[in-house]
Amino acid sequence: MKKVMSWVAGIAATVISSVLIYRFTTPKAVPPPPAPMVFEGMVIDGAQNAPLKGAMVTFEVKDSAPNTGPLHDFTDDHGSYRKDFSGLDKASTVVLHAQANGFKAASAFTFSALGDDNRRDFVLLPLPGTGPNGRPAPEATPHPELLVHPPLFIQKMATPVIRIQLQRKP
Numbered sequence: 221m222k223k224v225m226s227w228v229a230g231i232a233a234t235v236i237s238s239v240l241i242y243r244f245t246t247p248k249a250v251p252p253p254p255a256p257m258v259f260e261g262m263v264i265d266g267a268q269n270a271p272l273k274g275a276m277v278t279f280e281v282k283d284s285a286p287n288t289g290p291l292h293d294f295t296d297d298h299g300s301y302r303k304d305f306s307g308l309d310k311a312s313t314v315v316l317h318a319q320a321n322g323f324k325a326a327s328a329f330t331f332s333a334l335g336d337d338n339r340r341d342f343v344l345l346p347l348p349g350t351g352p353n354g355r356p357a358p359e360a361t362p363h364p365e366l367l368v369h370p371p372l373f374i375q376k377m378a379t380p381v382i383r384i385q386l387q388r389k390p
Contacts, residue, residue: 253306253307256304256305256306256308257304257305257306257308257314257334257338258302258303258304258305258338259279259301259302259303259305259314259316259331259338259339259340260300260301260302260303260338260339261277261300261301261339261340261341261342262295262298262299262300262301262341262342263275263277263295263299263301263318263320263341263342263344264299264341264342264343264344265323265344265346266343266344266345266346267345267346270299271295271297271298271299271300272295272299272320272323272344273295273296273297273298273299274294274295274320275294275295275299275301275318275319275320275323275342275344276292276293276294276295276318276319276320277292277293277294277295277301277303277316277317277318277342278290278291278292278316278317278318278319279291279292279293279303279314279315279316280314280315280316280317281305281308281312281313281314282312282313282314282315283308283309283311283312283313291303308334310334310335311334312334313330313331313332314330314331314334314338315328315329315330315331316328316329316330316331316340316342318342318344319344320344322346322347323344323345323346323347324344324345324346324347325344326342326343326344329342
């Protein structure tokens with residue numbers, strides 16, 4: 221019986237030591253980083269209903285962390301903007317502003333509850349006296365001077381009727 225007990229104790233000691241070695245040498249799993257918060261949308265020229273290139277979108281993040289100031293992004297050729305924030309808490313508040321030269325600034329939009337879909341489109345209206353894309357309106361085209369004499373009317377000429385005769389081949 222002494223031999224059996226020593227044999228079982230040897231097996232148990234081997235198993236226990238293997239488990240302890242595995243437990244203390246295996247690194248703990250690192251949790252995946254939080255998904256970045258993505259803010260995206262378009263800035264649209266309200267007069268032409270077309271994307272507005274080069275408009276500035278300002279992001280203000282308000283949370284418990286120290287304020288870092290506003291962050292800016294400019295729209296691309298298609299009027300789109302996109303800003304990724306990593307490590308942003310879902311309880312944070314983000315305020316978006318959109319503005320462009322020659323356009324009235326859009327009212328600010330506040331994301332108070334951040335989620336997976338943080339999309340906002342802005343429609344900017346041109347300032348009075350500006351033309352397309354915020355440029356100054358072109359000057360009025362001068363009208364030609366009025367004619368001093370009344371126009372002469374041209375009579376329609378009688379046109380002779382053209383008759384075409386087809387000849388048949390024999």
